[in-house]
Amino acid sequence: MMSIYDMKVESMDKGKHSLRLYEGNVLLIVNTASKCGFASQLNALQTLYERYQEQGFYVLGFPSNQFMNQEPLRDEEIPEHFQEKYGVTFPLFKKTMVRGKDIDPLFQHLTEESKGVGSNKIKWNFTKFLVGRDGTVLNRYSPKTDPDKIESDIQEAVNR
Known part of the structure; x- marks a missing residue:
């Protein structure tokens, strides 16, 4: 069975690489979109990333344009837009089919x-997946779930 760490992803700045880069860390994987009504969640995601990064926690953002064309920006425009509007510094990847x-x-x-x-299909942008240090999916959260509401799950995962 393939591990999440065997998966290859294409980041905005590092090209195609294995998720093994993040092995041993807790991950919150999110499909994002700049024009989505849930885009304000990027602020809370950034706050969680800053709060728990030293404990081995990463938010990984995967823009997707599959839901009502809510990610019209080109790959190279997304990081700057997310940084300027939401203060995002967590890793972002190229547009992804989710x-x-x-x-x-x-x-x-x-x-x-x-x-x-x-x-099991993703129904909208900002579906969130919490992945434990061993690469197993610990939980899945709907787009409506505010990132602040999952902080206790993140605390539990980083303290394991």
């Missing part, structure tokens, strides 16, 4: 390992 026939293997794995409501 559902459908061209789903990225990472999101295929995440959705197979965690239950959604009604189906």
Whole structure:
């Protein structure tokens, strides 16, 4: 069985690389979009990243344009926009297919390992996956779940 750390992703600045870079850390993987009504969650995600980074916690942002074209920016424009508008410094990756026939293997794995409501498919931007230090998916959160509401789960994961 393939581990999350065997997955290859394409970052904005490091090119294509393995998630093994993050092995042993707690991850919150989020599909993002700059024009989504939930984009204000980027502020809270950044706060969590800053608060727990020294304990081995990373937020990983994967922009997606699959939901009503809510990510119209080009890959190279996204980091600057997120930084200027929301103060984002956590790692961002190139636009990613998070559902459908061209789903990225990472999101295929995440959705197979965690239950959604009604189906395992990602239904909207800002679906969040909490991944433990061993690479297992600990929890999945809906787009409506404010990042502040999952802080206790993050604390528990980083203290394991």
